[in-house]
Amino acid sequence: MTLSILYFGMIAESIGNPVETWHSLDPLTVGELKHQLLERYPVLRDRKFQIAVNQQIADEAFPIPPLAEVALLPPFAGG
Amino acid sequence: MKKVFVDGPISPQFVAESLAKHQSKTTIGAHSMFMGQIRADAKEGGVVTGIEYSAYPEMAEGVFHQIREAAFEKYELTCLHIYHSLGLVPTGEISLFVFVSSPHRRATFEALEFLVEEIKAKVPIFGKELIGAQGDFVWKENQ
Numbered sequence: 001m002t003l004s005i006l007y008f009g010m011i012a013e014s015i016g017n018p019v020e021t022w023h024s025l026d027p028l029t030v031g032e033l034k035h036q037l038l039e040r041y042p043v044l045r046d047r048k049f050q051i052a053v054n055q056q057i058a059d060e061a062f063p064i065p066p067l068a069e070v071a072l073l074p075p076f077a078g079g
Numbered sequence: 080m081k082k083v084f085v086d087g088p089i090s091p092q093f094v095a096e097s098l099a100k101h102q103s104k105t106t107i108g109a110h111s112m113f114m115g116q117i118r119a120d121a122k123e124g125g126v127v128t129g130i131e132y133s134a135y136p137e138m139a140e141g142v143f144h145q146i147r148e149a150a151f152e153k154y155e156l157t158c159l160h161i162y163h164s165l166g167l168v169p170t171g172e173i174s175l176f177v178f179v180s181s182p183h184r185r186a187t188f189e190a191l192e193f194l195v196e197e198i199k200a201k202v203p204i205f206g207k208e209l210i211g212a213q214g215d216f217v218w219k220e221n222q
Contacts, residue, residue: 008135009205010218048220052203055138071135071203077219078132078163078204079115079175079195 001027003064005037006071014043022070031060033070049074083143084136084165088172089114097160097178107157107180111187113195115175117168125211129169130219135203136165146197154190156181161194163204 003022012018022033030051038044050057052071053064064070085093094114101107120127143161150159157180164174175198179190199221206219 006135008203009133009207052135052138055135055141071138073135073203074205074218075220076199076202076204077130077206077221078134078202079199079221 001064001066003028003033003068003070006069008071008073009077010074011044011047011049011072014047015041027066028064029060030058030062030064030070033064034060037072044072047074081144081147081160083140083161083163084134085162086164087166088164088168088174089162089176091173093162094173094176094178097176101158101180104157104180106182108182109184109187110178110180111184111191112179113175113177113191114173115195116173117170119170120208122208122210122217124215125213127170127208127210128212129167129172129209130174131167131207131209131216132163132165132174133205133207134163134165139202139204142202143198146194146201149197150179150190150194153193154179154181154186155183156186156190159190159194161198163198163202167209 005022050073160178162176168174177194179187181187207216208219209216
């Protein structure tokens with residue numbers, strides 16, 4: 001499956017990139033993708049973030065559909 | 080869907096004009112407004128000079144829409160407007176403007192608090208607090 005991953009705020013700054021395409025041979029849950037992301041970007045271990053799938057906050061058990069837009073969202077600061 | 084984001088600070092003139100637009104709506108008996116203003120907090124390395132806002136705009140507009148719908152369902156409101164800045168907002172300027180109107184005051188007080196808390200908790204907006212003159216910053220986090 002192919003996903004597009006968007007990074008925001010402090011997370012984009014830590015990774016040095018706001019967007020990338022992610023390929024996986026197997027379907028992934030949010031938790032499995034998070035595990036892969038932490039392997040690729042160890043800096044994320046020290047960062048707080050939530051994950052949104054197709055613009056909805058998703059928990060770790062959520063199965064990511066093919067071609068989904070996944071976003072890593074650091075703490076919100078609106079207001 | 081109503082547009083929420085504005086570029087840079089929200090001016091006092093904009094707030095006044097929004098109020099003026101409601102004078103023809105004569106079922107309204109009460110307005111309440113909330114304005115969020117940028118504080119010059121003292122941080123390690125200097126004083127905050129402004130906040131640079133960014134967002135996940137497509138998701139944020141959707142969440143703003145859900146929050147609006149929830150407010151109309153919970154409270155007796157005639158109308159409701161939300162504006163939030165993107166980009167740089169200097170210290171002392173306004174970055175959030177929430178404006179609710181109703182036939183009666185109590186609904187405006189309650190709706191306003193609900194809306195501001197929901198916005199702070201749920202909308203994917205990010206803020207860099209700019210510090211001093213050397214280009215330092217820290218990422219803001221709502222409590």
